Amino acid sequence: MNALRALLLALIGLFIGLAAGMWLHVGIPAGWSVYAAVAMLVIVHALFGAINDHLEDTFTAGGFTLGLCGNLVLALALCVLGDRLAVPVYQAAIVYFGWGIFSNFAGIRRHFVRKSRLKGPIEWENHK
Amino acid sequence: MRTPAGLAPALLAGCALLSALLSMAAAPQAQAATPLEQTMQDRDSIRALDTDVSTLQTQADALQQDIRAVQAALGEQQTRAAALQGELDQTDRMAGETALHGPGVVVRLADAPRERIQEAGSFYDINWFLVHDRDVLQVVNLLKEAGAEAVSINGVRMVEGTAIHCAGPAIYVRDISLTPPFVISAIGDGDRLYDAILKGDNGKPVDIYQELQVFGVVFTVEKQEDIMIPGSTTTDAARRASHDR
Numbered sequence: 001m002n003a004l005r006a007l008l009l010a011l012i013g014l015f016i017g018l019a020a021g022m023w024l025h026v027g028i029p030a031g032w033s034v035y036a037a038v039a040m041l042v043i044v045h046a047l048f049g050a051i052n053d054h055l056e057d058t059f060t061a062g063g064f065t066l067g068l069c070g071n072l073v074l075a076l077a078l079c080v081l082g083d084r085l086a087v088p089v090y091q092a093a094i095v096y097f098g099w100g101i102f103s104n105f106a107g108i109r110r111h112f113v114r115k116s117r118l119k120g121p122i123e124w125e126n127h128k
Numbered sequence: 129m130r131t132p133a134g135l136a137p138a139l140l141a142g143c144a145l146l147s148a149l150l151s152m153a154a155a156p157q158a159q160a161a162t163p164l165e166q167t168m169q170d171r172d173s174i175r176a177l178d179t180d181v182s183t184l185q186t187q188a189d190a191l192q193q194d195i196r197a198v199q200a201a202l203g204e205q206q207t208r209a210a211a212l213q214g215e216l217d218q219t220d221r222m223a224g225e226t227a228l229h230g231p232g233v234v235v236r237l238a239d240a241p242r243e244r245i246q247e248a249g250s251f252y253d254i255n256w257f258l259v260h261d262r263d264v265l266q267v268v269n270l271l272k273e274a275g276a277e278a279v280s281i282n283g284v285r286m287v288e289g290t291a292i293h294c295a296g297p298a299i300y301v302r303d304i305s306l307t308p309p310f311v312i313s314a315i316g317d318g319d320r321l322y323d324a325i326l327k328g329d330n331g332k333p334v335d336i337y338q339e340l341q342v343f344g345v346v347f348t349v350e351k352q353e354d355i356m357i358p359g360s361t362t363t364d365a366a367r368r369a370s371h372d373r
Contacts, residue, residue, distance in 0.1 A: 021152045
């Protein structure tokens with residue numbers, strides 16, 4: 001899987017989601033935008049993590065789905081708790097997953113930097 | 129655990145989920161707000177209104193202070209204006225520009241009747257039977273010494289430095305000619321003014337009174353309650369067009 005294929009898959013996925021969202025005719029109520037934002041952060045974090053893992057050859061579908069669902073449940077639970085207590089607890093989720101997105105992205109960047117530094121496929125395979 | 133499934137489905141599913149959420153969030157928003165959101169919005173609006181209230185309060189206080197300052201200044205101005213007005217009135221009165229009225233005396237001086245003069249014969253100088261400028265002046269001075277606040281002769285107000293002099297059958301008061309009979313009005317203590325002429329220094333009428341009486345010159349002094357004396361401008365304005373002051 002190369003970058004182009006990944007990009008293509010991502011775009012297709014985006015379009016499918018868009019269509020589904022519009023077709024469903026449900027909107028996120030204004031008060032629930034916190035939940036939506038946190039969920040989006042969690043998903044982006046998981047996606048970047050998946051790319052990172054794939055590059056490091058540690059990707060597992062099970063790991064991805066479990067990670068995604070688990071994180072979603074955890075983050076949304078935090079939002080519910082914040083709602084009940086009238087305390088902005090969701091900010092913890094935002095901070096963590098926001099940071100996680102950049103951390104995973106940095107990992108991806110590092111991978112490509114390392115790859116470009118090493119010459120030839122043999123050294124690259126050896127390194128891996 | 130390695131499963132046959134690779135990154136592809138994960139990528140697809142993840143992106144689909146993400147964009148679904150995005151498109152839903154971008155859709156027209158419903159009105160309902162979670163309790164947390166509502167509370168936070170309320171708290172924010174309360175805070176904003178509080179700041180507005182305190183700002184307006186400070187503004188109101190500042191304006192209140194301005195109002196008080198302006199009122200104080202206005203009060204000052206009014207007192208000053210009143211004081212100035214008082215000064216002006218006083219000066220006007222001193223200059224004789226204001227018409228006045230009050231109690232006082234009216235003195236009438238007129239030449240002796242024709243019959244009386246003819247009776248006396250040609251032995252006497254006719255002048256002794258006539259009222260002269262110095263007679264009028266003396267009467268006026270007597271009245272002023274006795275505290276007359278305002279004096280007028282035949283409606284011409286006597287002010288500071290008004291000169292009386294003779295000009296044939298008439299007398300000149302300032303530059304206005306007057307002919308007998310002379311009605312001298314004086315505002316002041318009626319009794320005092322009356323006594324000044326008819327009681328004099330020693331209880332007897334003053335010399336001029338007695339002298340003029342002898343020759344039959346009409347000389348009457350009458351106390352009155354409400355005498356009207358015009359201001360000096362009224363007579364001047366009536367007699368000439370403009371006047372350099």
